[in-house]
Amino acid sequence: MTELYDLVIHGGTVATASEVFKADIGIRGGRIVALATDLPRQGEEIDATGKLVLPGGVDAHCHFDQPTSDGSRMADDFSTGPLSAAFGGTTTVIPFACQMKGQSLREAVRDYHERANGKSVIDYAFHLIVTDPTEQVLGQELPALIRDGYTSFKIYTTYDDLKLNDRQILEVLALARREGALTMVHAENSDVIAWLTDALERAGNTGPRYHATARPAIAEREATHRAISFAEVVDAPVLVVHVSGGEAQQQIAAARQRGLRVFAETCPQYLFLTAADLDLDGFEGAKHICSPPPRDTASQESVWRGLQDGTFQVFSSDHAPFRYDDPQGKKVAGEKASFAHVPNGIPGVETRLPLLFSEGVLKGRISLRRFVELTSTNPARLYGLMPRKGTIAVGADADITIWDPGRQVTITNAMLHHNVDYTPYEGHQVTGWPEIVLSRGEVVIRGGECVGEAGRGAFLECGTPDTLQ
Numbered sequence: 001m002t003e004l005y006d007l008v009i010h011g012g013t014v015a016t017a018s019e020v021f022k023a024d025i026g027i028r029g030g031r032i033v034a035l036a037t038d039l040p041r042q043g044e045e046i047d048a049t050g051k052l053v054l055p056g057g058v059d060a061h062c063h064f065d066q067p068t069s070d071g072s073r074m075a076d077d078f079s080t081g082p083l084s085a086a087f088g089g090t091t092t093v094i095p096f097a098c099q100m101k102g103q104s105l106r107e108a109v110r111d112y113h114e115r116a117n118g119k120s121v122i123d124y125a126f127h128l129i130v131t132d133p134t135e136q137v138l139g140q141e142l143p144a145l146i147r148d149g150y151t152s153f154k155i156y157t158t159y160d161d162l163k164l165n166d167r168q169i170l171e172v173l174a175l176a177r178r179e180g181a182l183t184m185v186h187a188e189n190s191d192v193i194a195w196l197t198d199a200l201e202r203a204g205n206t207g208p209r210y211h212a213t214a215r216p217a218i219a220e221r222e223a224t225h226r227a228i229s230f231a232e233v234v235d236a237p238v239l240v241v242h243v244s245g246g247e248a249q250q251q252i253a254a255a256r257q258r259g260l261r262v263f264a265e266t267c268p269q270y271l272f273l274t275a276a277d278l279d280l281d282g283f284e285g286a287k288h289i290c291s292p293p294p295r296d297t298a299s300q301e302s303v304w305r306g307l308q309d310g311t312f313q314v315f316s317s318d319h320a321p322f323r324y325d326d327p328q329g330k331k332v333a334g335e336k337a338s339f340a341h342v343p344n345g346i347p348g349v350e351t352r353l354p355l356l357f358s359e360g361v362l363k364g365r366i367s368l369r370r371f372v373e374l375t376s377t378n379p380a381r382l383y384g385l386m387p388r389k390g391t392i393a394v395g396a397d398a399d400i401t402i403w404d405p406g407r408q409v410t411i412t413n414a415m416l417h418h419n420v421d422y423t424p425y426e427g428h429q430v431t432g433w434p435e436i437v438l439s440r441g442e443v444v445i446r447g448g449e450c451v452g453e454a455g456r457g458a459f460l461e462c463g464t465p466d467t468l469q
Contacts, residue, residue, distance in 0.1 A: 003042040005033065007441055010041075012048030012402065016055065016391050017373035025053065027398040030440035035394060046436060046443075048402050054372055055391050056091025056122075056399035056437065057353050060379035061184075061241060061265060061316035063345065064095045065115045069161045072343040073328040075321040075419040078119035079454055081349060084418040085319075086122050086445050086452070088350035089434035091399035092380070092389050092460070093122065096154060098129040101161060105130065105141045109150065113459070120457030121450065122439045123399075125385065127184065128153035131162050133172055143179050149461025151384045152182045154241070157223045158190040158291070170230050177236035182382065182465040184239045184265075187223035187248065188215060188292060197340050206338035208285030212275040212293040214339070220292050221247035228255045228262055237261035237467040239382065242318050244270045244292040245299030249306050256311070261467055263382060265314040268348050268355050269294050270303045273424060283335045287324050287422050291344045304365055307374065313382065315374040317352040320345020321420045347420040351411060357403070358430035384462035398441035407433045417450075 005026040014023045014035070026034030064081035066074055076084065085093050097112035099105045105128065112126060128145065130137070130153050142153070155172055156162040164172065169185075176183045196214040200206065205213070224240055228251060231238035240252060243266050255262040273294035278285040288294065306312045322343045323329035333341035353375055360366040366374075380390025388397050408431050409415075413423045437445035444452030 004028070004040060005043045007044045007046065008039050008042065009046045009048050009053060009400065009402070010039070012051050012053035014053045014392055015368045015372050016393070017369055017377040020368055025392065025400070027441040030398055030442070032392060032394055032396050032398050035392070046402065051435065052368070052403040052405050053392070054401050054403060055376040056401050056439065057089050057375045058092045058094070058379040058385065058390055059085055059090045059317050059319070059349055059352060060094045060314055060383055061267070062093050062095050062319040062349050063321070066096060066098050067100060068343070069100065070332060070341070070343065071328065072322060072332040075323045075329065076319070078116040080417065080419040081319065081321070082120040082122045082124060082457060083450060084350040084416060086437050086439070086450070087417045089353040089401040089403070089437060090349065091122050091401070091437065091439045092124065092385065093349070094125045094127055094383060096129045097126045099131050101132045103132065105137050105145065109145060116459070118455040121444055121452045121454055122457045123460055124457055125383065125460040125462050126150055129162070130155055130172055131164070133164065133168050138171060138175055142175060146179045146181045151180070151462040151465055152184060154184040154186065156186045157227070158186065158188040158193055163190050166226070166230070169227070170234060173231055173234040173236045173238065177234055180464050182237055182239060182467060184241050185227040186242070187220060187227050187240050189219040189222045192219040192222070201338055201340070208283065208289055208339050208342065209275070209279035211289045211339040211342070212278050212295070215291055215293050217245055217247040217295060220244060221251060224248040224251045228252070228260065231262065232260055237263065237465070239263040239265060241265045242267050242292060243312070245295045246302035249302055249311050253311050263313045263467065264306070264311055265316050266303050266306065266312050267316055267318045268352055269318070269346060269424065271300055271359065272355060272428065274300070277424070283331070286330045286342045288346060288424055289339065289342045289344055290318070290320065290346050307360065307366055307370070312374065313378045315352070315356060316379070317348040318345070319347055319349035321347045321418055323421045325421055346424050347418050348424070350416050350418060351423065351425050354409065354430045354433055355425065355428070357432040362405070362431055381466040384465050385460060386466060398438055400438045401434045402436040403432055404435045405432045407431065409433050
């Protein structure tokens with residue numbers, strides 16, 4: 001008799017963004033083909049009794065092997081980055097193909113595919129980073145790339161080698177509206193940051209702690225307001241990434257109350273770190289330099305409220321991996337360098353889900369359904385990967401994470417699988433950890449071991465973002 005299923009997951013508690021229920025899952029050809037009680041014991045079996053069965057995480061904001069302009073080099077490529085993600089329960093990642101100023105956007109995408117080909121253990125898509133919106137880029141390259149499945153792109157209001165001026169932002173937003181794409185915005189006021197940085201450096205205040213001083217919440221608030229205003233002028237959706245606290249949140253919440261298509265993302269560093277983590281002995285605070293910087297405990301509580309009340313639609317890692325003890329990492333300009341010359345970013349692709357599950361779900365701050373929505377369903381929907389990714393449903397890819405909700409883990413860098421020499425969450429205790437991870441019906445992680453083959457991950461063309469349908 002022909003087997004109905006290649007694999008059946010028995011006895012688990014299934015959670016989606018809309019419901020939690022007991023069911024078996026039948027998988028065939030890499031997809032979910034049945035959800036029912038007491039499915040026949042045919043093919044391979046996984047006993048998930050006492051476990052949670054969740055959609056694999058979709059990390060929609062992470063950086064792997066991205067070219068830089070300051071001599072630094074990211075520690076994770078498409079081998080180690082997605083592997084680390086998989087160990088943390090994530091089955092789809094969306095890093096960035098970054099256009100350098102003066103470079104063809106199409107060439108940036110071609111280069112990024114070369115960096116990714118044959119390496120990832122899980123599936124991946126690309127966002128674009130638009131830094132040089134020339135007439136050629138806006139008139140030909142970007143519209144063609146959107147039609148080819150690159151339907152989201154990030155723009156910056158800060159960093160000299162990345163930022164766009166106001167006119168350019170409007171032009172990009174107008175194109176996104178016309179072509180059916182979603183614009184992501186890194187929102188900080190560049191001139192405020194530059195002015196404060198100059199003043200701090202003149203006063204000799206150059207240690208890592210002053211990174212937070214130079215990038216105050218008001219700089220994020222102003223740029224968030226400006227991005228929303230421009231999106232309103234153009235009538236285009238916009239997603240503000242890595243929001244750090246209440247001031248920017250207020251701008252986003254007010255816009256959403258007025259019916260604007262404004263969406264927001266936050267990250268673990270804004271729940272678990274503060275500016276005090278930049279004020280460590282010597283140069284150690286450089287480990288926690290990211291932008292916007294972590295703020296204070298009041299900001300942390302504001303972010304938690306935003307996760308609860310719907311201000312945030314997405315919870316991503318913003319994994320930006322630079323080794324600390326490395327002349328191409330955090331110390332690219334030396335240990336005596338000003339904070340302004342320390343590569344921005346911290347690792348977190350593997351710890352994203354366990355941190356939010358432990359501190360959010362198990363401590364009653366958010367429901368299990370909300371956890372799934374923030375970490376899997378919403379990013380898949382916003383970035384045009386639904387219904388293939390982001391849920392457990394008949395017809396969806398069998399991207400599934402089986403969680404042990406009672407497993408207690410003390411996070412150490414030694415247990416993680418990224419290529420970074422530290423974790424900002426060293427010593428943090430969590431409860432709940434992924435036990436088995438499936439990508440398109442194949443077990444890739446089991447019992448703390450990788451059993452999936454490098455390079456099996458597929459590139460995903462993204463469809464029209466759900467915000468526009």
